[in-house]
Amino acid sequence: MVELLALAYLLAALSGGIVGSISLPIVMSRSVMFALTLLHSILGGAILGVYLNTVLRLGLPIPLIAALTAVGFSILTAELVEKGMSEDVATALSVATATTITIVFSYLASHVSSTAISTAWGYVMGVSAIATEWDITMAAIALIIVAPTIHLTMKEFRYIAFDEEGARSLGLNVRFYRYLFYSLVSAASAVLSSTIGVLVTHVVLAVPGALALRIGRGHTVVAYSSSLAVILLGYFLARVLGVPPSGGVGVVSVSVIIGMLMYERG
């Protein structure tokens, strides 16, 4: 029991690290909309994975299919933006396609297996409080890849977010950095979705970054510490209330946002 709890909190801490690393650049570059809608691609990929595993008995790791689908859609979005389409329209196109995949394959999966839909919904809600070694490994790999890459290229992300045209005029390869950023967010979101659930990833992605920008100094420290606090407290609260971890994280995230608004108002 103690070991299971330790694994769950270790996973929560790793997830907190991932959110802490990507949340600030997401909010800074005004890509919250993209990040949130990206989760539709992850959901689409997860449902597709559930369907393929049920029908073809492939035994594919669902987070991997979800991540690949998300990366595919984010590269599509990045390319459309690069070709001159507005980010809103490109994102809408990706979301519409991903949502169609979700609906169609949910429907098809429900016809071939009685448990397929519940498996998929588990992915959406993040109902499992049990962390497996596989979860820990995935989260650790994601953290090891995402966090250092974000920090190594943070200046570029910040600069492109500050003045994209100016960055181009200075010779920065904006296209490359946009692809890199979208891919990192996709990979991180896919892993988070498989651990804390798609819905809570929606909530928690933007909170630490927004908090860091509001506080105005020590942005990185604030982003990491608030992210860790939100997810660990969320897990703890979920255990106390007897709800899935996603529920606890959701309650803490909403409380932080309300607290932030109240603090700003005086």
Place this chain on the structure above:
Amino acid sequence: MEAEEVSVIFNGQMALDRVSFKLSSPFFTVVMGPNGAGKTTLLRAIMGMVRPSSGRINIYGIDPARSPGKVLQIAGYVPQVINVNLHVPITVEEVVAMGVLAKVGPPRILTPRVRSRVEETLEMVGLRGMGRKPFRELSGGQRQRALIARALIRKPRILLLDEPFSMLDFDIKCEIAELLNRLHTEMGVDILMVAHEISPCIAFQPTIILLNKRVYAFGKAEDVLRIDILRKAYPGATELPAGVIIGEDHG
């Protein structure tokens, strides 16, 4: 610098129509015209960020359509301040330093040498000691100066400025114009700016290109700023006893 019959088409719409002009260095030139006249497109074409559908641009012997990288090495671009995202936490020093750090690969560390170059450049534009300030805390004029410093730190042969006077009070516009003239006369930097309003820099006798998709006039202010010529580019231009109203500045 020479533009020869340059046309640019966006989504079937003509943005520039056979634009031609020739400027001999040193030059201090203002491109003026109404909204949607293609002024920014012209700047972008000069920098190689937009490829002309036809025609040719030659800037110090470089064709920007073929070698955009070479143009970016000799040109300093100053975007409109309104296009900058003020939510991004970035200091003045970081903004200016990117002018040189963009030339090296990540992690683009601010070395003491870069810091001292930044400080020198900030002094040049009148922002001495403001390097550690967040960019968003600067006034409109100071932001414009910081963006000019970012372009200047690369030691450009030419400064290309997009609406450097927009959203500024008139006296601040004049200060910016004076700064640009000083850079032009003392450092030999060629200036090509897009502006709705040329009165802040009229004292420096700029060459004016009157643009509205195509070039309607080219020359000194006394030759170009005449109601009969202005009406061609600004159909709504109105003559009053005190002067001519051609439109409204941004903001």
